Amino acid sequence: MLHEDKIINPLMNDKKVKGYLKKIKDFDKNTYEHCVRLSILSMYLAYKNSFSQEEIKMLGYAGLLHDIGKLDIPIQILHRKRKLTDEEKKIVQEHPRLSFLRLNDPEFQEIRKIIVAHHEFQTKSYPRTNSDRRKEQRLNIERRKKDNKIRKLAEILSICDMYDALASKRCYKKPLNKEEIEERIRKQFTGQKKYIRQILNVPKDLSRC
């Protein structure tokens, strides 16, 4: 069994991560709590799928820091109670790239590549669209080989992020119930289908459902 406190505490106590987390918490407590849950959920799913210790740890960091780019988005937009306009949506959708830009420390070079792709396993994928990604893969076979690990980790981060967002209360919506979550994930998640069943069956204390 994965003992989440034992695993996440050392990651959260890393000096640099601690500094980033403080910034996220001061900016928006809900985003902070979402990041901590995502870190635990992603490590759990990676563990379930027999990922290496190193990969599990990378996902732990990626979960904690994935939405740090939201710090560069006006808080009024993030807290809007109504549906966002197309212009506002475009601004919010900048956050994976903004996270990538913020995490320019030498130790986060791999982690930030996972993070920038955390919304790329969904039907309306961003910042790269699904066809951008397919084109890149065709054009550069060498890079694709190198990117396989990043892709595999981003896929886990992505389904856990989707799950937690649907299961949580946000300013503009109530948390969805398990059936509604399943329906939405089945429609929107474009990664491996086996992860859908797994995320829907995470233990109660991790799932919020």
Ligand SMILES: [Fe+2]
């Ligand atoms: Fe995000």
Ligand SMILES: [Fe+2]
């Ligand atoms: Fe997120």
